[in-house]
Amino acid sequence: MTRLFFDCDTGIDDSLALLYLLARTDIDLVGIASTGGNVPVDVVATNNLSWLEVCGRTDIPVHIGAAQPLVAQMRTTEETHGPLGVGYAELPLPTTPASHVDAADAWIDATRKHPGALIGLVTGPLTSLATAIRRDPALPTRLARLVIMGGAFRAHGNTTPTTEWNIAVDPEAAAEVFGAFGRDGAAPPIVCPLDLTEQIALTPDHLVRLAAAAGSTPLECPDPADEPGLRSVADNVVIRHVVDALRFYLEFHQAHDEGYIAHLHDPFAALVALAPDIVTTIPARVDVELVGTLTRGMTVADERAMTGEPNARIATATDVDAVFDELLERIADLARTTATSASGQA
Ligand code: BDR
Ligand code: CA
Numbered sequence: 001m002t003r004l005f006f007d008c009d010t011g012i013d014d015s016l017a018l019l020y021l022l023a024r025t026d027i028d029l030v031g032i033a034s035t036g037g038n039v040p041v042d043v044v045a046t047n048n049l050s051w052l053e054v055c056g057r058t059d060i061p062v063h064i065g066a067a068q069p070l071v072a073q074m075r076t077t078e079e080t081h082g083p084l085g086v087g088y089a090e091l092p093l094p095t096t097p098a099s100h101v102d103a104a105d106a107w108i109d110a111t112r113k114h115p116g117a118l119i120g121l122v123t124g125p126l127t128s129l130a131t132a133i134r135r136d137p138a139l140p141t142r143l144a145r146l147v148i149m150g151g152a153f154r155a156h157g158n159t160t161p162t163t164e165w166n167i168a169v170d171p172e173a174a175a176e177v178f179g180a181f182g183r184d185g186a187a188p189p190i191v192c193p194l195d196l197t198e199q200i201a202l203t204p205d206h207l208v209r210l211a212a213a214a215g216s217t218p219l220e221c222p223d224p225a226d227e228p229g230l231r232s233v234a235d236n237v238v239i240r241h242v243v244d245a246l247r248f249y250l251e252f253h254q255a256h257d258e259g260y261i262a263h264l265h266d267p268f269a270a271l272v273a274l275a276p277d278i279v280t281t282i283p284a285r286v287d288v289e290l291v292g293t294l295t296r297g298m299t300v301a302d303e304r305a306m307t308g309e310p311n312a313r314i315a316t317a318t319d320v321d322a323v324f325d326e327l328l329e330r331i332a333d334l335a336r337t338t339a340t341s342a343s344g345q346a
Contacts, residue, residue, distance in 0.1 A: 001026070001027065001028050002026070002027040002028065002119065002274065003027070003028045003030050003110075003114050003117060003118050003119065004021065004027055004028070004029055004030065004118070004119045004120075004121060004273060004274070005029075005030050005031050005032075005033070005106070005107065005110040005111075005118055005119070005120050005121070006018065006021060006029060006031070006032050006033070006121050006123075006270075007032075007033035007035055007065075007103065007107070007120070007121065007122040007123070007124060007128055007129060008032065008033070008034070008035065008044070008048070008122075008123045008124045008266065009034075009035050009036060009037025009038045009039070009044050009123070009124025009125060009166075009169075010034070010038070010039075010044050010047040010048055010051070010085055010086070010124075011037070011038040011039070011044070011047070011081050011085050011086075011123075011124070011266065012038075012080075012081050012082070012085070012086060012087050012245045012246065012248065012249045012262070013123070013249070013262070013263070013264055013265050013266040013267060014038070014047075014123050014124065014266045015047065015051060015086055015089075015242075015245055016242070016245075016246075016264060016266065016267040016327070016331070017121075017123055017266035017267045017269065017270040018032070018048065018051050019051065019055070019238065019242070019331050019334055020267050020270050020271065020327055020330055020331055021121075021270055022051075022052075022055050022057055022334055023330035023331050023333055023334035024274060024330060027274065029060055030060075030110050030113075030114070030118070031060065031061045031062075031063060031099075031106050031110055032048050032052075032060060032061070032062045032063065033063045033065055033103035033104075033106055033107060033128045033129075034048055034062060034063060034064050034065055034098070034103060035065040035066075035103060035124040035125055035126075035127050035128045036065065036066070036067055036068070036069075036074055036076070036124075036125070036127070036169075037076070037077075037124040037125045037165070037166065037169050038076060038077055038078075038080065038081045038085050038124070038165075039076050039077075039078060039081060039084065039085035040067065040074070040076055041064060041065055041066070041067050042064070042067075043084055043085055044085065044124075045062055045063075045064045045098045046084075046093075046094060047084070047085050047086055047091065048062045049062050049094030049096060049097075049098065050086075050091035050092055050093065050094050051091065052094070052096075053091075053092055053094050053095060053096070054091060054092065054237060054238065054241060054338070055238070055334065055338050056338060056341055058094075058095075058096040061098075061099040061101070061106070062098045062099060063098065063099050063101055063102060063103040063105075063106040064098050064099075064102060064103060065102065065103030065104065065127060065128035065131070066102075066103075066104075066127050066128065066131060068127075069125060069127050069169060069170035069172070069173060070127060070130060070131070070170055070172040070173050070176070071170075071171075071172045072169065072170055072171065072172065074169075075169060077165065079252070080249075080252055081248070081249075081252075082245075082248045086241070086244075086245045087244060087245035087246065087247060087248025087249055088229055088231060088244040088245065088247055088248050089241040089242075089244040089245040090241075090244070091241060103128035103131075103132075104128050104129075104131035104132040104134075104135060105132070105135070107120070107128065107129060107132035107139065108132050108135060108136045108139060111139050111142035111143060112142065115142045116142060116144055117144055118142070118143055118144055119143070119144055119145045119146075119147070119273050119274070120143050120145070120146040120147070120273075121146075121147050121269060121270060121273040122146070122147070122148045122149065122150070122166075123149045123166070123265070123266035123269050123270070124166055124169075125166050125167075125169040125170040125173060125174075126148070126150070126166070126167075126170060126173040126174045126176075126177045127169075127170045127173045129173070129177055130170070130172070130173035130174075130176040130177050131173075133176065133177065133180045134176070137180070138184075139180075140180045140181050140184075140186030141184055141185050141186045143186070143187070144187075145187065145189075145190070145273065145276065146181070146187070146189035146190070147189060147190045147191075147192065147269050147272050147273040147276075148166075148177075148189050148190070148191050148192065148269070149166060149192045149197060149265050149266050149268070149269035150164055150166040150167045150174065150191060150192075150193065150299070151164050151166075151167055151174075151191055151193040151194070151286065151299035151314075152164040152193050152194040152195060152298075152299060153193050153195055153299060153301050153314060154195050155193065155194045155195040155198065156194075157194070157298070158194055159297070160294075160297065161294075162289075162294065162295045162297075162298040163295075163296070163297035163298055163299075164193065164194050164297075164299065167288060167297050167298075167299055168297035171288050171289070171290050171296060171297040172290060174288045174297075174299075175287065175288040175290055177189075178286045178287060178288065178311055178312060179287075179311070181311045181312065182285070182308075182309050182310055182311025182312070183309070183311070188283065188310055188311050188312045188313050189312055189313070190272055190273075190276060190279065190281060190312075190313045190315055191286060191299075191312045191313065191314050191315065192265070192268060192269045192272055192279070192315045193299070193314060193315070194265070195316070196268070196279070196315050196316065196317070196318060197263060197264070197265035197268050197269070198263050198265075199318070199320055200263060200264040200265070200267070200268040200318075200320060200323055200324075201259075201261040201262070201263055201264075202246065202250075202261060202262040202263075202264050202324075203260070203261055204221045204222045204223065204250070204260065205221070206324060206328060207220070207221065207222060207242075207243055207246060208220070208221050209328050210239065210242070210328045210331060210332050210335075211234060211236070211239045211243070211332075213328060213329060213332030213333075213336075214236050214238070214239050214331075214332040214333075214335035214336045214339075215236070215336055215339075216234045216235060216236035216239040216240075216335065216339075217234070217235055218233065218234070220232055220233075220234060220243055222243065222246070222247050222250055222260075223260075224250075224254060224260045226247075228251055229247070229248075229251075230247065231244060232244050232247075235339075236335050236336070236338075236339045237335075237338065237339060238331075238334060238335035238338050238339070239335050242331070242335075246262055249262035250262050264327070267327050268318075268323060268327075271323060271326055271327060272315060272318075275326075278318055278319065278322065278323065279315035279316070279317065279318045280315070280316050280317040280318070281313035281314060281315050281316065282303060282313065282314050282316055283303075283310035283312070283313055283314075284301040284302060284303045284310055284312055284313075284314050285301070285302040285305065285307050285308050285309065285310055285311055285312070286299055286300070286301050286302075286311060286312040286314070287299075287300050287302070287307070288300070301314060
């Protein structure tokens, strides 16, 4: 069975990524590292625990990472993801505690338990993974595959003109992680940058499709003319929370002149982690600018091996329709089975 360790800063799109992973009953999600980013680390952990509660999967351990980036000052983005990181969704408070093993040690333990057989997925800042690699420099050699959502190469940044959020929050961590791959037998990670993840643009129609496939009623189609913050009345608990979360994300993107859409950066990376053939990649040596007054946190790709051997594979193209078909179908399955099982919590 495929084993995956997920590190995230949940977050609206991290939430969808988590639901997709939970929907993949053919994989073993061995643990979830909570890293501060979109919201503070304790809120990230609570969100992860709450989603597990909703889906009746409290057997999966949730680990808490560092409260601060390695060097930078912590910052969060509640304006993007809502005051608690899940948009307008009101998730139940978790009844199970986080693990006493911290996120970095959990990375180490998971790779030691499944050497050469574990897929790592990071959809938040790289603080926890960098901390794990500081403690155990051989960790990268034990991963079967690593997929990172982060960076912007030929696209504008979404945090500053040149930087993407996950890298901008902890540039030193990102630089350390990229520096640890592409040598000593550590397979270069697949990097899913904004260039590609911004093509995974969810529209209200996708939510209607999702709800219909889950058998949820009534079918709700968020509309830009709706009163902001309108709450879902869907009878399916997963769909209700997803619509409430995504409505906030749709409104955020619209307020930033992107249209009434929502970029599904993290669910896309989750899919790539399990189906890497869905992307075309190019090898490159990726490094992170740590000094520039205008460019600190910028990801720089050397595609011509001018500065060294490739340490990453940058995802450059995908089949967007196939991505949505897979994500919506699987999450709908999860929503349907959660509703019919006794463990689905309101
Ligand atoms: C990334 O930043 C976060 O806000 C999202 O969750 C995603 O991981 C996109 O730049
Ligand atoms: Ca994220």
